[in-house]
Amino acid sequence: MCTEKENSDSVYPQIERRKRLPDPVLREKGVSLWSVIKDSVGKDLTRVCLPVHFNEPISSLQKCFEDLEYSELLDQAYKHGKEGDSLQRILNVAAFAVSGYSSTEGRDCKPFNPLLGETYEADYPERGVRFFSEKVNYTPFQAVVSIYLNRSVQISVSKFHVNGLPLKLKQVSHHPTLIAFHCEGKGWKIWGESNLRAKFSGRSIQLDPIGVITLEFDDGEIFQWSKVTTNIYNLILGKVYCDHHGLMHIRGNRQYSCKLKFKEQSILERNRHQVHGFVEDLSGKKVATLLGKWDDSMYYINGYESGKPKDFSPSNSSLLWKKNDPPPNPTRYNLTAFAITLNELTPELQEKLPPTDSRLRPDQRGLENGEFDKANAEKQRLEKRQRMSRKLQENGWKPRWFKKDGDGPFYYAGGYWETREQGNWDGCPNNAQTLRENHVANSDMKLRVPSIPELPLDLFAEIANQYSVASRKRHHSEEFDLLIRCIIRAVNGRSFKGLVLYIMNHFFIRGNCKY
Numbered sequence: 001m002c003t004e005k006e007n008s009d010s011v012y013p014q015i016e017r018r019k020r021l022p023d024p025v026l027r028e029k030g031v032s033l034w035s036v037i038k039d040s041v042g043k044d045l046t047r048v049c050l051p052v053h054f055n056e057p058i059s060s061l062q063k064c065f066e067d068l069e070y071s072e073l074l075d076q077a078y079k080h081g082k083e084g085d086s087l088q089r090i091l092n093v094a095a096f097a098v099s100g101y102s103s104t105e106g107r108d109c110k111p112f113n114p115l116l117g118e119t120y121e122a123d124y125p126e127r128g129v130r131f132f133s134e135k136v137n138y139t140p141f142q143a144v145v146s147i148y149l150n151r152s153v154q155i156s157v158s159k160f161h162v163n164g165l166p167l168k169l170k171q172v173s174h175h176p177t178l179i180a181f182h183c184e185g186k187g188w189k190i191w192g193e194s195n196l197r198a199k200f201s202g203r204s205i206q207l208d209p210i211g212v213i214t215l216e217f218d219d220g221e222i223f224q225w226s227k228v229t230t231n232i233y234n235l236i237l238g239k240v241y242c243d244h245h246g247l248m249h250i251r252g253n254r255q256y257s258c259k260l261k262f263k264e265q266s267i268l269e270r271n272r273h274q275v276h277g278f279v280e281d282l283s284g285k286k287v288a289t290l291l292g293k294w295d296d297s298m299y300y301i302n303g304y305e306s307g308k309p310k311d312f313s314p315s316n317s318s319l320l321w322k323k324n325d326p327p328p329n330p331t332r333y334n335l336t337a338f339a340i341t342l343n344e345l346t347p348e349l350q351e352k353l354p355p356t357d358s359r360l361r362p363d364q365r366g367l368e369n370g371e372f373d374k375a376n377a378e379k380q381r382l383e384k385r386q387r388m389s390r391k392l393q394e395n396g397w398k399p400r401w402f403k404k405d406g407d408g409p410f411y412y413a414g415g416y417w418e419t420r421e422q423g424n425w426d427g428c429p430n431n432a433q434t435l436r437e438n439h440v441a442n443s444d445m446k447l448r449v450p451s452i453p454e455l456p457l458d459l460f461a462e463i464a465n466q467y468s469v470a471s472r473k474r475h476h477s478e479e480f481d482l483l484i485r486c487i488i489r490a491v492n493g494r495s496f497k498g499l500v501l502y503i504m505n506h507f508f509i510r511g512n513c514k515y
């Protein structure tokens with residue numbers, strides 16, 4: 001734990017991280033997507049909780065950090081730039097932008113969709129980086145794509161038939177999960193939003209990333225780029241896999257910019273996953289050529305060569321990046337050695353984490369431990385609770401660590417690591433505060449926080465939801481009155497307003513994210 005290793009020009013401490021996932025407690029029973037669909041005929045599938053069988057024990061917040069597996073390339077880029085070699089800097093940045101895709105090969109599970117207010121921190125001093133991400137929007141539906149069966153209508157436009165039934169896929173969510181992240185390395189910072197627009201296009205699902213990634217070096221050089229399109233194939237039949245294609249333009253604020261093309265796969269093309277491109281200077285002169293594969297390695301040669309990949313040989317090209325070896329104990333989820341470390345929870349870490357950290361989600365932890373029934377039950381409970389407080393969330397929820405100005409992108413507002421240092425997650429301004437201001441403008445309401453005996457959390461959510469509906473309609477529904485009367489009886493006649501405030505406070509202290 002305490003030895004130190006020379007890494008580029010800084011000294012990083014060495015830290016032991018786990019090399020494998022825990023052995024599953026139970027044997028997993030197979031689940032077919034069909035059996036899930038079959039049981040859901042006629043239901044609004046956004047309300048159907050997908051069993052954890054289709055998940056990997058990583059949340060989307062953690063997945064964002066997977067793109068930083070090769071952050072060493074950015075350390076290199078910083079060093080080169082400092083030594084006046086701007087070309088090497090942009091080449092390393094380009095290799096970094098491609099390297100983030102390498103972990104997607106062979107992965108066929110869905111990451112956990114973060115709950116509102118969920119956060120993830122990664123403090124990796126052995127790499128010189130500190131990463132933080134938060135789910136920043138409210139997603140009205142859990143599923144990006146809803147699947148429903150059309151039994152009665154015989155003439156169907158859908159292209160799929162499952163067990164003789166036509167299957168129609170319909171996109172329902174226009175507010176995909178939005179995640180903001182911020183990462184600090186030695187000599188650089190990188191931040192952005194991870195947001196995807198999903199389109200179902202007959203053969204596959206197309207995910208178009210929205211937003212830009214910004215990389216800023218301490219000497220003021222900035223690069224910005226957007227990710228390319230991802231397609232997911234074989235969702236219904238066969239083995240699920242994804243592929244990436246499109247143009248990536250890395251714009252710099254100084255001398256160079258870089259254009260990379262991720263080639264779309266074709267049946268004829270035997271050479272898959274290819275990426276090629278070039279670096280050009282301000283005058284448009286192409287000064288270097290890049291070539292490689294997003295799931296393997298990237299090379300460059302000085303000067304521009306429009307030739308085919310076969311023109312590249314180890315003698316005339318130099319290696320920029322090579323993918324790490326797969327872990328010695330492969331997981332069912334095909335996680336990389338780096339990804340295996342992301343959800344590790346040591347007792348020391350547990351003490352420091354805020355209650356909103358992905359590592360504390362019981363459903364995800366259950367899946368990781370192979371306690372599948374427990375994981376499913378927890379997932380259902382958490383998703384149901386999140387749906388129930390929907391109205392209140394729509395009205396006044398704000399992320400805690402990221403801000404935005406007008407329509408601009410979210411940026412890190414600061415303070416997370418400082419709060420962590422103090423170890424007091426309750427003391428800082430919280431979502432409860434914001435909500436109280438938005439919804440309870442009446443100043444004569446005094447906030448008493450009564451010690452209410454443990455009430456089921458679902459009930460809290462439902463009350464909060466009803467309260468928000470009622471306060472807009474200016475009258476309470478009968479069911480709502482009944483509910484409230486029951487609760488008041490349960491808590492021995494505490495004041496209604498105080499109770500509601502307490503509930504809101506209790507429920508939203510950490511967004512919707514108290515497990």
Ligand SMILES: CC(C)CCC[C@@H](C)[C@H]1CC[C@H]2[C@@H]3CC=C4C[C@@H](O)CC[C@]4(C)[C@H]3CC[C@]12C
Pocket residue numbers: 054104107108109110111196207209227228230232240241242
């Ligand atoms: C229901 C089950 C069977 C479907 C499994 C779908 C898998 C293949 C999907 C679900 C979520 C997807 C990821 C969502 C977001 C991103 C970020 C993007 O910039 C690169 C692709 C990447 C990393 C996707 C890769 C494919 C992915 C992992």
